[in-house]
Amino acid sequence: MANIDYYLGTISPYCYLAGTRLEDIAERHGASITYKPLDLLQLFDRTGGIRPADRHPSRMEYRAQELPRWAAHLDMPFNLKPAHWPVNMAPSSYALIAAQDAGGGDLGGLVHGFTRAVWAEDRDISDDSVIREILAAHGFDPALADKGLFIGAETYGRNLEQAVEAGAFGAPFYVVRETGQRFWGQDRLDFLDRHLASA
Template structure:
């Protein structure tokens, strides 16, 4: 079995979107396994000193847009800097991804997570809307209504809360956050370092 990389993320994060497909490619190249842990970034912020975007100083908000544009162009990944449905609640999509993994396995859930993030950041769709989420799942060949039902179940909620508790215990303070062999890597711009660690 390959090395295990824990992947803490919130599906509404543009930085997670920019790194998601690359993480999958790196893991496949090095035979690593990814353990997805969609979590509540708001609760992580509460205990780690993070500040929601709307409450950040205007200088930081402006520079964030510069960096998003820069990375989108560099990676050749389409991204709308200020999509129609943002900010948006991440929990409905996170629980859908959790339900997909339970019902269809890791690979299907990983692809669904990418499709959800692409829907928000490239297609300007509302990923907190149930019908939208069901349609995204359906486009991935999954049973959208079944996943909506299971996403609303206590089991999915318990997993979501456990992921958040584990994120806090792992000293996570942003998304995406990767952990390999106990070492943390914050942000999609640290994927090169993660890949180097996997190649050793």
């Protein structure tokens, strides 16, 4: 059975556009997923990337065309200028880490719930009440928003270190542990699917 490490940012528009296709692919191939939320901006800093606010205007103009284009292609609602972006990724990431440790709910749905809240629902995922609502909507105890904060912070930092070690430099980023194959971007999910089919 393949094991996929999924490095993600809960405010990433490209993680939102990934939807739950990773989960569908993993189910089809009997693969497991370990969700590794991290501070995406620090990952950019550590691996030669540029934070969105510091990118050249031509890159930002292209992004403004490409994101709605992909959303339309995938038939997903999308707001290019969400009311709450960027926001602190840590609270939602800690909640995801706690939910993964607790089990019993829909983790893929939870990830998508956080990203959808930003990019399609104009909700603030750094707000405790929003985090609780999204946890509950995906089968988790809302109280996980306040549990394991120390462990969450520790894991969140460790995920960043592991991402750098694994060769990740953006999100979504998928690494198949057994083969070391890396896939960057929601537009590489078909390649991941093919790789698992041939592994």
